[in-house]
């Protein structure tokens with residue numbers, strides 16, 4: 001098909017229809033190609049992100065070009081800081097939220113390297129509730145919470161980040177990716193891969209997360225190959241929690257390990273005991289619904305160790321079943337429990353033959369999106385009844401991929417795939433929403449100003465140009481497809497993909 005002319009006309013129409021909605025906020029620009037720095041306009045950007053923060057007031061937006069930037073201290077400014085080209089080509093030093101920032105302080109689309117403080121944590125939150133989304137936080141090393149350290153009544157929202165290869169060592173070995181004390185975070189859609197709590201003297205607790213005195217909501221996260229690894233004792237390959245209330249909905253734990261082999265620091269034959277390959281729960285009240293625990297490893301409690309407290313678990317897949325859970329705490333083995341190979345692919349997504357498709361709770365507590373931003377809930381087995389899948393991934397035969405960086409005057413390509421013979425439609429809008437459609441999932445883009453910019457038979461690419469209109473700068477365009485089998489009443493909405501125009 002040849003949609004370019006129609007699509008171009010549609011996007012111009014969208015631009016015109018939404019131009020009246022642009023707010024009076026200031027949009028600042030940053031690019032390390034313009035050092036030592038200008039005035040923060042698009043033609044004369046600041047050199048560093050901190051320069052833009054210093055110039056901004058709450059409500060402003062800061063658009064950051066590809067490049068390498070220093071430590072960022074929000075200094076109480078509730079501003080949205082977003083990278084234009086994504087985390088693979090845009091790096092910062094550490095990030096500080098320590099002056100009362102709220103949910104509209106947004107940090108979106110960077111790789112965090114380095115730290116702002118001698119404690120060496122990548123990100124620190126003290127008494128704040130920022131939104132931290134779509135970042136890569138990797139290769140940090142600090143005694144506790146190498147990637148992110150939160151304490152003192154923080155309640156951040158942590159969305160769709162990747163935490164990998166962070167290492168809690170050497171002084172305490174608590175939480176390679178994250179340390180959570182006296183806080184109430186929401187942690188959704190993140191990937192925790194190969195983080196370590198590594199200590200050669202005191203104990204390795206929580207390869208990915210260490211949680212104390214907190215109330216934590218974990219939704220649709222993947223915990224893959226995290227380790228607690230110490231000379232003397234190991235607790236929680238992925239998560240160690242003490243004196244906390246946890247609610248886990250739709251997470252997947254696979255290949256985590258609370259080290260149960262010989263010590264690397266002691267003479268041969270000295271085997272270290274590990275408790276809880278995925279979770280170690282000490283005096284917690286924990287509710288687990290729709291989670292996968294598979295192929296984790298420990299001396300005691302291959303999947304979960306409950307040391308005092310209560311674990312209520314339902315509609316989840318636990319390798320070994322009840323024997324995969326050890327400890328003296330109470331375990332309430334609820335409805336819908338299964339013991340079955342989840343048949344994950346190499347990226348830990350469900351495959352078409354997985355027994356976990358449409359095997360989750362029949363209750364309607366799930367909404368929003370899964371760990372790769374597909375709509376929850378979808379009818380994955382095409383029986384005209386939508387039911388949630390078990391684990392971080394909702395299986396979806398409809399996919400949408402975006403290519404393009406959103407610069408005015410350039411093109412965006414969108415590739416829609418679906419099941420053979422399905423028809424599709426592709427839409428764009430400049431806001432988000434959630435309107436559910438029975439068995440098809442949900443429209444996740446705002447209905448106001450929504451325009452259809454492609455349709456036909458899958459698979460197909462729609463390609464079109466962004467008009468050169470200054471009123472579009474700073475707006476985020478959200479795209480979503482739906483593919484359906486005509487006459488059969490089955491199909492699904494794709495994930496939502498986005499690009500910020502500049």
Ligand SMILES: [Ca+2]
Pocket residue numbers: 031032033065066067068
């Ligand atoms: Ca640059």
Ligand SMILES: [Ca+2]
Pocket residue numbers: 358378379380381382383384385386387
């Ligand atoms: Ca179904």
Ligand SMILES: [Ca+2]
Pocket residue numbers: 357358377378379380381386387388389394395
């Ligand atoms: Ca489903």
Ligand SMILES: [Ca+2]
Pocket residue numbers: 370371372373374393394395396
């Ligand atoms: Ca999915």
